[in-house]
Amino acid sequence: MWLVILFSLLLRLAAAQPRYLNDKTKEFVVNGSGLPFVDFDIGESYAGYLPNTPAGISSLYFWFFPSSDPEASDEITVWLNGGPGCSSLAGIMLENGPFLWQPGTYRPVRNPYAWNKLTNIVYIDQPAGTGFSLGPSTVVSEFDVARQFISFWRRFINTFDLHNRKIYLTGESYAGQYIPYIASQMLDKKNDTYFRVAGIQINDPYINDLTVLQDVPALAAVNEHPSLFPFNDTFMADITAHADDCGYTSLLDDALTFPPESSFPSVPYNSSCAVYSAIINASTALNPCFNPYHITDSCPIPWNAVGGPIVGLGPTNYFNRSDVQKAINAYPTDYFVCKKGIFKTADGLDTSPPSSLGPLPRVIEQTNNTIIAHGLLDFALLSKGSLISIQNMTWNGQQGFEQEPVEPLFVPYGSSGGGVMGTAHTERGLTFSEVFLSGHEIPEYAPSVAYRQLGFLLGRIANLSVA
Known part of the structure; x- marks a missing residue:
């Protein structure tokens, strides 16, 4: 018996030892018990800056959370928020980090669906000028974004000795542009030491023109949710x-x-055909707190500890506190969760084609492991817009899906519900899922679904439709 107890103690001691701490990484250590307002240890993590030169002229901020899962030993997962210009630290605080400070709540809490329980994960503020990452931004296209990311990535891999790891790129919203372009350039390198891309996942993604993602499917969404869009007969x-x-x-x-x-x-785009903006204006007139990112919301809007547009109400901008910035190795910064002007073009817009008309089909073909997921309560970017984009893409020799995506998305019962929580369909290396009760940010609104989909991306789960 005493041998069993001793072995158990040795395992605990081994698990408690920082696995990535060495002379190269010690400057990035974050004291897991030292975060303001967080009254528990978030575990081993590393944060700070690495240059994005020579492609860029500045540095990118990262926060790296190693996983205790033995199956994660040969992989590294990236999380990117969108915008463009929105900080990936919002993903930590509101979605899939080891601690959450959810809108309207008093204190941070442990996240039972933290993604670092499954995989080594790094959150990166990019392009330069986003979140804590140092400016100035110099990007005008996704090709610039990808080149600067790759320059940073080589240093990140070298710093933490993550060579030859499988890489999974994940994110949401405008990351639907970032990720396919980054993945495509990585795959083009044909260098598994640094760029062994094994799969991507983009949630509620920007992958096409807004006319396709918003105007075309807007009326159908209104007809599917008449109680949430109670318009009169004349307007309809x-x-x-x-x-x-x-x-x-x-x-x-x-x-x-x-x-x-x-x-x-x-x-x-035709201004006389602006169905989407007409619906937004009418919805706001009926519900002053209408939230296109989660259409069931109503007044009052809960305050948000991260701050930012749409939900950025309340007295606290957590990452703008000097004690928080010191704790996570960030330079003193006037932190905004989302910033404008990231693309340095005359109109401030990305000059690259939408990813579904550019690199996304090639990335699907080269990984055969791509997930496009969408919350059905998201009106900022509409699920049917993503499906239209898929049906217009050609990959692995055929255009679109042959079968309608109707198979169940099953999640085992747990603390945030379970059972059939959407649909999930896979053909030729591409999975498309719709999540019934989720808004724009799936890990925030449906954390158990997001966790299960991550397991599928990583190869831990063979099928999203069965237990």
Whole structure:
């Protein structure tokens, strides 16, 4: 018996030893018991800055959380928030980090669905100028974003001796642009020492023109949720006529055919066809607290410890505190969770094609492990817009899905619910899932679903539709 007890103690001691602490990494150590307001130990982590030169002229901020899962020993997962210009630390605090400070709550709490329980994960503020990452930003395209990320990434891999690891790139919203372009450039290097991309996941992603992601599917979403969009008959008739006259209704019907019959024409923006903005304006008139990122929200809007647009109310901007910045090795910064002007172009817009019209199909082909997930309560970017984009893509020799995505997305019962929580469909290396009760940020609104999908991406789960 005493041998069993001794062995157990030795295992605990081994687990407690920092696995990545050495002379190269000691300057990045974060005291897991020293974060302001967090009254528990968040575990081993490392944060700080590494240059993005020569592709850039500055440095990127990262926060790295090693995993205790033995199956994670040969992998590293990246999380990127979107924007463009939104800090990935929002993902830590609100979505999938080891501690959460959720909107309207008094204190941070442990996250039972922290992604570092499954995988080694690093959160990166990029491009330069985002979050804690030092400016100035010099990017005008996703090609610039990817080049600067790769320059940073080589240093990150060398610093923490993560060579030859499988790399999983994950994120949400505008990361639907960032990630396919970064993954594509990594794969083009054909260098497994630094760039062994094994899969990507993009949630509620920006992968096409906003006309496709918003205007075309907007009326269908309104019709699916009449209690959340209680418009009068006159307004409904008006937006229905606009959707019909502008070709949105027929395009949606044609696009959501399985298999698709042909490629779809481009849908240029037309101000007279602004169905989406009309719905937003009408919704805000009916519900002053209407939140397109989670359409069931109503007044009052809960304050948010991270701050920022839409949900950025309340007295606290946690990462703007000097004691917090010191604790996580950030330079003294006037921190904003989202910043404008990241792309240095005349109109402030990204000059690259949407990823579904650019590198995304190639990344699917080269990894055969890509997930596009979407919350059905998200009206900022609409699920049917993602599905239209998929049906217009050609990868692994065929266009779109052959079968309609209707298989159940099953999650084992746990602290945040379980059972069938959406749909999940896989063809030719691409999985598309819809999450019934989630808004734009799936790990925040449906953490058990996000955790399960991560397990699928990492190869821990063979099928999302069965127990």
